[in-house]
Amino acid sequence: MQVIEQASAIRSIVQALRCSGKSIGFVPTMGALHNGHLQLIRAAAQQNDITICSVFVNPTQFNNQEDYKLYPRSLEQDTAALAAVGCDYLFAPTAADMYPEQSLLHFSFGVLEEVMEGAHRPGHFNGVAIIVSKLFHLVQPHRAYFGQKDLQQVAVVRQLVQGLGFDLEVVCYPTIREASGLAMSSRNKRLDVQQLEHATHLHKALLRAEAQIGAKPVAAIKEDIVAYLAKVPQLQLEYFEIANPATLQPVPDLSAEPEVALCIAAHVGPVRLIDNMIVKVLQQA
Numbered sequence: 001m002q003v004i005e006q007a008s009a010i011r012s013i014v015q016a017l018r019c020s021g022k023s024i025g026f027v028p029t030m031g032a033l034h035n036g037h038l039q040l041i042r043a044a045a046q047q048n049d050i051t052i053c054s055v056f057v058n059p060t061q062f063n064n065q066e067d068y069k070l071y072p073r074s075l076e077q078d079t080a081a082l083a084a085v086g087c088d089y090l091f092a093p094t095a096a097d098m099y100p101e102q103s104l105l106h107f108s109f110g111v112l113e114e115v116m117e118g119a120h121r122p123g124h125f126n127g128v129a130i131i132v133s134k135l136f137h138l139v140q141p142h143r144a145y146f147g148q149k150d151l152q153q154v155a156v157v158r159q160l161v162q163g164l165g166f167d168l169e170v171v172c173y174p175t176i177r178e179a180s181g182l183a184m185s186s187r188n189k190r191l192d193v194q195q196l197e198h199a200t201h202l203h204k205a206l207l208r209a210e211a212q213i214g215a216k217p218v219a220a221i222k223e224d225i226v227a228y229l230a231k232v233p234q235l236q237l238e239y240f241e242i243a244n245p246a247t248l249q250p251v252p253d254l255s256a257e258p259e260v261a262l263c264i265a266a267h268v269g270p271v272r273l274i275d276n277m278i279v280k281v282l283q284q285a
């Protein structure tokens with residue numbers, strides 16, 4: 001595997017690969033890699049001639065500077081893990097290379113950014129859209145791989161790809177979990193053993209909500225989840241939402257929904273975590 005640091009270098013490599021007819025699979029990440037990321041790399045390696053992974057902790061998508069400063073970084077371990085699962089190129093640029101000037105771009109995703117992550121992390125999806133656009137221009141992938149853990153991000157990227165006419169397929173893979181049910185996440189590395197145990201309540205809350213889908217109205221399920229998590233003082237719920245899986249808009253009732261996304265965000269100790277599950281709605285006769 002080759003490690004590339006400069007944008008100009010990855011651009012030349014990609015141009016040569018494209019000229020020789022190779023298909024390119026791309027996995028953008030912020031590093032501190034775990035099995036959720038490695039599943040995406042394996043899929044890209046299986047489905048394309050060449051796999052490129054980027055590791056870049058993108059400053060413009062952080063609405064909280066402490067979160068940016070303390071985001072886990074482990075490039076040496078990441079490099080070894082990527083080589084072991086068949087990645088061909090690791091693109092690990094510096095912030096100066098990706099942002100030679102302050103970015104003044106502004107993307108708007110309408111109602112998609114007015115809910116959940118969009119509402120609670122002002123500017124976040126603008127930063128994601130800026131860096132994903134820059135990376136797509138440099139890497140020119142045929143397929144780009146994302147995880148369902150960041151479900152709303154997948155919807156934003158799909159809208160970006162459609163809106164700007166990027167000629168690529170967005171591929172989404174399911175959330176990989178720890179044995180405890182906790183969704184794998186780079187930020188989990190900032191939690192101690194007790195906090196990791198408290199964090200399992202995000203997934204437990206989703207399972208509890210799933211068990212009530214079809215049996216109770218939306219408002220009653222939400223009340224139950226808020227009450228359930230209020231009994232875990234080490235976890236501060238930010239939102240629990242029942243949403244349409246494609247538009248991410250909250251659903252007022254389940255009668256017209258074949259499936260819904262159960263979405264949650266909460267703080268555990270110093271870390272903010274998100275999780276979601278897409279579940280079928282079995283309509284009662």
Ligand SMILES: Nc1ncnc2c1ncn2[C@@H]1O[C@H](COP(=O)(O)OP(=O)(O)OP(=O)(O)O)[C@@H](O)[C@H]1O
Pocket residue numbers: 028029030031035036037040145146147148149150173174175176177183184185186187188
């Ligand atoms: N547990 C997981 N299962 C599947 N895909 C995942 C998982 N965690 C992250 N991904 C996906 O990997 C890609 C890179 O994500 P990122 O580098 O932000 O890692 P992360 O674990 O989501 O970190 P954090 O949530 O702490 O930022 C994204 O498309 C993300 O959805």
Ligand SMILES: CC(C)(CO)[C@@H](O)C(=O)[O-]
Pocket residue numbers: 028029030056058061128131132150153
């Ligand atoms: C897509 C991404 C790499 C953009 O920085 C990031 O938001 C992530 O890791 O999910």
Ligand code: BAL
Pocket residue numbers: 061062150153
């Ligand atoms: N995985 C989403 C990136 C972020 O939390 O900023």
